[in-house]
Amino acid sequence: MLARVTTFAIDGLEPRAVTVEADIRSGLPAFTIVGLADRAVSEARERVRAALLNSGFEFPLRRVTVNLAPASLRKAGPGFDLAIACAVLAASGQISPEPLAGHGVFGELSLGGEIRPCRGVLAAAEGARQAGLTAVLVARERMGEAGLVPGIAVAGIDRLARLPAVLAGERLTPPSAPDVAPDAPATAADLLDLADVRGQALAIEALAVAAAGGHSLLLEGPPGTGKTMLARRLPSILPPLEPQEALEVTRIASIAGLHEGHGLATRRPFRAPHHTISAAGLIGGGPVPAPGEATLAHRGVLFLDELSEFDRRALESLRQPLEDGHVTVVRANRSARFPARFALIAATNPCPCGRAASSCRCGEAELARHRRRLSGPLMDRIDLHASVGRPLLDDLVGSATTSSAEVRDRVVAARERQRARGRQANAELRGAALERALQLTSAAERLFARAYDADGLSARGRDRALRVARTVADLDGSDRVDREHVAAALAHRRRDAEALA
């Protein structure tokens, strides 16, 4: 007998419907899975067989063939187990196939027959909706995640033995979700707070501008001045996720196996990969293309500490996402496109020995290497530059100055001003959208024109400075970009000569 069940492969970040066909006929006992499955899927054979037997079902002692269609699609991941088990049970007459029609089935089995929560449930539920199905059957633990997709009924299952009851209409309730609203303030106790930082008012202001407008930022200064400390406190001042952004972040985290909660992601991601990371690790790769750090940082922050230590090719691979907000990963005969719209925060010493300027003891070659890493196309896409100097002794003993909560309130208000103008954060404004958003006063225009000539700004440099000026004005609660906003933006610019002297 033949039975069919619908499940989903995750192709990059996209769900693709897969039909699981199980055919059972007489012959020597055998269990074969065909249809371009990767190893984890082939291993489903062993899990399905053991799970069936341990759940009080029989495993048919005949020739069992499971086909995954379409054969051309490469199938990866563990979400196929439950669908294969359902198809085998239906084909062998142990469950009725009717209730499964209209369902998408997605879950991993343990040998004992428990349904394990697996990666990609949100994407699978989206796939079910796209395929015109009415319901999904997933691990009970992941019901909340599947329930984020509107228009799809969610059935949960915790043990395979319960399958007949669940298909007969018995509904499990999702495990109770932690009580957090999607826009719960991110100034939770577990986030590091800016109040720990003494002094560094200019760098903190640069962080606020970066958070408010989604700009990329380079923190540059000698070792031990608090660059890492500052960057790690950025999450405490980031604006909350918009509902659509929260869905995107949840879907990516779910596919990457990073999503712990029951529902929507509540925070912008903050990713801090080590400097030994490869280009593939940063932008994604692998035989079945998997998202990299740039995509895991989507809608949040990618922090590159000790920037000059990173592999040059890895750094250059970030050009595309910084420019376009996505990456394209090409592997053999296929390519995947991943979203990657993040704010880049980088920290670096001014030179390899870190002393810089007068007391620097670096050799010519070391210095040249350092400069090469910190120049070129990547630097050209960093909007803000903050020099982090040694804090004054007074600052170190003085009482705390700025708390994250204060800064975050300003950041949120500035983000709201941007939202009122359009969908894009200031860092994303290009061309006509940038000109429309600017609203320069004539005094601001005059100042900018003078600086443009005096500093020999490039066209890209001009746009960068103006985008930052727009954010400074938004932080100031101003509809128009005035002279002082342009002046502040120019001060946040990178001064190549100075920074690398």
Ligand SMILES: Nc1ncnc2c1ncn2[C@@H]1O[C@H](COP(=O)(O)OP(=O)(O)O)[C@@H](O)[C@H]1O
């Ligand atoms: N501005 C500062 N305020 C308070 N503590 C600081 C400051 N700068 C440095 N420190 C202390 O020095 C340590 C090292 O700072 P870190 O952020 O790692 O410096 P960097 O990344 O610039 O080398 C911190 O953990 C902190 O204890």
Ligand SMILES: [Mg+2]
């Ligand atoms: Mg550091």
